[in-house]
Amino acid sequence: MQISELAQRTSISVHALRHYERLGLLTPRRRANGYRDYPVALQREVVFIAMSRQLGFTLPQIAPRLAAYRAGTLCIDAMVQDLRERALALDQQIAGLQAQKQRVLEHAAWFRAKQATARRAQAAAPKAKAQWPRVRPAPAPAAPAPPPPPASRSPRPTRKTP
Numbered sequence: 001m002q003i004s005e006l007a008q009r010t011s012i013s014v015h016a017l018r019h020y021e022r023l024g025l026l027t028p029r030r031r032a033n034g035y036r037d038y039p040v041a042l043q044r045e046v047v048f049i050a051m052s053r054q055l056g057f058t059l060p061q062i063a064p065r066l067a068a069y070r071a072g073t074l075c076i077d078a079m080v081q082d083l084r085e086r087a088l089a090l091d092q093q094i095a096g097l098q099a100q101k102q103r104v105l106e107h108a109a110w111f112r113a114k115q116a117t118a119r120r121a122q123a124a125a126p127k128a129k130a131q132w133p134r135v136r137p138a139p140a141p142a143a144p145a146p147p148p149p150p151a152s153r154s155p156r157p158t159r160k161t162p
Helices: 003-010 014-022 041-054 059-071 076-124
Strands: none
Touching (some): 003 041, 014 041
């Protein structure tokens, strides 16, 4: 079948199919006229790639699994282990995003508090200025530099003018 038909059957764009071919994930035959010829069996591989992408696997992660799938050596235990590892990675991403969300909400609360403080201060003294929150701890004050050593002066020869 041609690439357009494979794209239609699998709901994968022609562009993506060509990309998979460039990466070596798909290897269609070529007809005498140069057109790609995709066997029907390749449709299952495209669906395998698409489903793996939907689960968040990268194409480099999919490549060895696809090779094992083609060879018939991809066992259920390995697939389940890979899926559990992916779920763990997702949990870590979720935890990171939740921590980031908490920081965003804290900053929003800080801005609201500063806004309220500024309004109160403006009512009392119209030129009050709010300070920005520190992102990193303030640097420790530097020790004062020692004074430079006294320069020794050697007498300069005087120039005689005519």
